[in-house]
Amino acid sequence: LLSRRLQMVASYLPRGAKFADIGSDHAYLPCYVCLQDPTATAIAGELNEGPFQSARKEVESNDLSARIAVRKGDGLSVLSKDEVDQIVIAGMGGTLITNILEEGKDKLGRTSRIIVQPNVDAKSLRKWFVKYNYQITAEEIIEEAGHIYEVIVAEKNDTGNELHYSERETLFGPYLMKEKSPVFKKKWIEEKAKRDYVKREIQKAANPDNDKIAALELEILWIEEVLK
Numbered sequence: 001l002l003s004r005r006l007q008m009v010a011s012y013l014p015r016g017a018k019f020a021d022i023g024s025d026h027a028y029l030p031c032y033v034c035l036q037d038p039t040a041t042a043i044a045g046e047l048n049e050g051p052f053q054s055a056r057k058e059v060e061s062n063d064l065s066a067r068i069a070v071r072k073g074d075g076l077s078v079l080s081k082d083e084v085d086q087i088v089i090a091g092m093g094g095t096l097i098t099n100i101l102e103e104g105k106d107k108l109g110r111t112s113r114i115i116v117q118p119n120v121d122a123k124s125l126r127k128w129f130v131k132y133n134y135q136i137t138a139e140e141i142i143e144e145a146g147h148i149y150e151v152i153v154a155e156k157n158d159t160g161n162e163l164h165y166s167e168r169e170t171l172f173g174p175y176l177m178k179e180k181s182p183v184f185k186k187k188w189i190e191e192k193a194k195r196d197y198v199k200r201e202i203q204k205a206a207n208p209d210n211d212k213i214a215a216l217e218l219e220i221l222w223i224e225e226v227l228k
């Protein structure tokens, strides 16, 4: 059975999706989607030989080779321009996912929806989405096996209106900070504790970095406010 985390990601693909799953590992996500939806097609991209071979085996054993192409390569380099309508990048750090999008941005011509699941640092992705005019249309936060995961869905903004997110929305997520689910609260209680700790450690130094302390204090204040 597919993890709840990847089922959540899959739920944001439309029927008849024509998508890429970058960093696909065992290709569990594209296999699950294509088994459920006979009109879906996918490209599973993998940088590393081991996971690439696992993906090939999984696709073959599910008899899906006609609808899932497994390709080896870095990030979006496995795609030709305008090849897919949706891109999924899940299970990595937000900074790595951001780098993959940035390096592959020339491939995004026809991509109308990007679904990302960063394990940490979702903020850098939200900033990237604004910069390249993708509007965040949904967010999820879930806890599974002791880890908290965020899913962000973004769609190309063709309204002509300029996108804007406040710094708080960029940090917490525009939808997640409104919803304030129990998992969201749990995450930010932990994140506040981390910042309190880092602040104390910096204050112990002979020459404390006051800019860093001020930046932490500001985020700590925002967290206290969002948790109210």
Ligand code: SAM
Binding pocket: 006, 022, 023, 024, 025, 026, 045, 046, 047, 048, 051, 073, 074, 075, 076, 089, 090, 091, 092, 100
């Ligand atoms: N997407 C799956 C998931 O969410 O369960 C697998 C996540 S796994 C932790 C990350 C995978 O991304 C690994 O298999 C790794 O080899 C692959 N990867 C890392 N950097 C990559 C890159 N630049 N391009 C393609 N794949 C990459």
